[in-house]
Amino acid sequence: MNWDVIIKYYPKLLDGALLTLELVVISGLIGVMLAVPIALMRASKTPWVRVFPFCFIYFFRGTPLLIQIFLIYYGASQFEAVRESALWVILKEPYWCAIIAFTLNTAAYSAELFRGAIQAIPNGELEAADAFGMNWLLKTRRIVIPRAFGIALPAYGNEVVLMLKSSALASTITLLDLTGMARTIQARTYTPVELFTAAGVIYLVMAAVVIGLFRYMESRFNRYQYYKPNVDQMGVDKQ
């Protein structure tokens, strides 16, 4: 092990880690915003509403993320109309292409998670909302979404860790994220073992932080699951 290389290039690797985090946070947030309506459509009872989300989810879950990134980054330039439109300012930047690809990808995966969560909401709670005379919008906003969020939270935490890992693919379209940075420095110094180990450690730390964050959020949002009634104070006899 050549520690000098790691120490010398550590600030660079941390710069890369910052870009990785930036990509994950931005595309994660937009992805959730897209995923909620898609999941609601996917869970709809009207068949033709389900067609678009089904195809969207099927495509993005059935093909490798690498192809999705290439389709957006290289593929968009095939069409004259795209190159001359206002969108080209965004689509020629690898940064925005990576964000678009990650957003659509994570939207598809989390929409599927949210759909499962929406369908796992106990029927009684929805009936109770109906009994209160809530209309569809109010019921969705006050009951379905908050409840589904709590149910989906542990699985969504896994999805964020997976997204953190797949963000390494940004390095294939010239972005200097953590993997890209390690690879670039490695090409200069010929010390692959040291640099990839250092990058791996940073990824592990980031994954651990994400997991910890979601554990904390779960204990907040799903507090009812961790609630232990104090038997003594309730005046119940202990046999």
Next chain:
Amino acid sequence: MIDLHGFGHLLLAGTWVTVKLAVVSLSLGLVFGLLGAAAKLSEYKVLRAMATAYTTLIRGIPELLIVFAIYFGGSALVMAIASMFGYDEYIEVNPFMAGVAALSIAFGAYATEVFRMAILSIPQGQWESAQALGMTRSKTFYRIILPQVWRVALPGLGNLFQVLLKDTALVSVVGLQDIIRQATTAISSTKEPFTFYLAAACIYLILTAIATAGTLWMERACTPQARYKG
């Protein structure tokens, strides 16, 4: 229909490489998974700690980084060993081997958890009755536990295989002539990136659909009670 300008056979050749890579990594990965699960459930603390380190490390590191580490780090390692024997030329690790190593290690880490849960789901009575019949622990494992574990683990392994199939795309980054690499080759002469990457995506969709169908068929084959209609 998509016009492939006569590059269709390249994509097919790439598909064959992808399928080979996926199947070889699957078989090696299953071995890693079983070994990992056996280590995680073993009586020895050292083995348990090693298996936990394996699954935690591998599941927290991007697959792409594992591919790079094995491809670039592997050739450094092989060269270091070769130079001990007095061979100082540059040696490159074959991308296919690097891909198989990276993907099967990654698959094995996730499969370890699937197998562990499946083994734990087999009632203790099965072990005890096999012991009562005079079977040794390893014989019990191969004859009694493993066939039942297989059935419980199948849906989880099916999902993992889908992930593996998609992760084969990563190996194209280090130069394996798989679907994506061949599509890129075709693009460099036709200048139609969207067409060829879309065609590649469609091939992956077909492959994942076949994998899903295969998993469902195997699940059906090993749960006769679900097929029994009285």
